[in-house]
Amino acid sequence: MSYLEKEDKEVFDLIELEHKRQNEHIELIASENFVSKAVLEAQGSILTNKYAEGYPSKRYYGGCEFIDKIEDLARERLKKLFNVKYVNVQAHSGSSANMAAIRSLINHGDKILGMSLDAGGHLTHGYKLSFSGQDYESFTYGVNIETGLIDYDEVRRIALEVKPNLIICGASAYPREIDFKKFKEIADECGAYLMADIAHIAGLVATNLHNSPIGYADVITSTTHKTLRGPRGGIIMTNDEELAKKIDKTLFPGCQGGPLEHIIAAKAVSFKEDLEPSYKEYMVNVVKNAKALADEFIKLGYKVISGGTDNHMILLDVKSTKGVTGKEVEDLLQKVNITVNKNSIPGDKEKPMFTSGIRLGTPAMTTKGYSEEDFRLVANIINKAINNRNDEKVLSSLKEEVIALNKKHPTF
């Protein structure tokens, strides 16, 4: 019997149920992944007991000699992974990384230009309900409604009109490659800083499957739990020494107190894994699988936003193809053990709680060993579920098919 089971049966049982869910569902949320046992072990370690406010060799607490070595390992590995000079691994999340990065670059009340939420941007890129839209004057660019692509001429036009102090590029729901060089040219032309939030595509950037913002963006932020397959957390990177010092001070004590050293240890473990040749192979498969998924949906007659994908995700317009909202499809697929999220599509007329689209990502199931053939089968299961959405018998047999497919690829 485990300690947890003995001490707190309620929490233990709920974790067991979630474990079963993760084993029996097909996880297609593009921002999720399954970490290794080594990452889990570091994250669940006794390092959680230690306070370590400050940075390696400059702490406000005694007893940090081993913590310092761990945080240094995480920093050195991250620098190597992205070929960057200065990093901060203490951000508790992508949002706190973005808060510290933005605060390091511009002043309260300055202007931000970021991708709008409904075009695929993130809350922290200037959304009105986030600090980024409240502490700064925020403006947005979107994508071309017909092509689903960022129109760089349009971004340039808006930037020259708005004259932002900071341009943010990067997205949560954009299936195509982002041209960081073009963003840099636009930022230079209007005298703005450039921040790249690569939370989704970090794994592709680290393995050269996507062009890198290093050398173009003043600051680069990311989460560590998506394609990087590490623990839940954030990171900040730059090549500018002065800016790096400012970022460190802005994150601690500006935005956060004590760092989560158990998470930092798990970040170090995941960065080591990401430096292995097998991680590159994994990322190549993530992209291949996303292309196969897009291709199969196109064959099945779906409108795939932008006509395909360059990365780990696809956006499907289910409203125009099948007459159902993203929310209806999200709820329906729960019944057959497939997890997706509803997502706005370019020019969406549905409210964000309903949407016309769904977002599907391949990182998690590629970690489980799913091949292109498996993903083509998944597309067909989703299509069958949508076509037979009122037939409980068909839905229940699809659920059995999903469970059987997952048995071939268990998580832990």
Ligand code: DSN
């Ligand atoms: N919420 C994340 C996502 O799902 O893309 C972004 O932080």
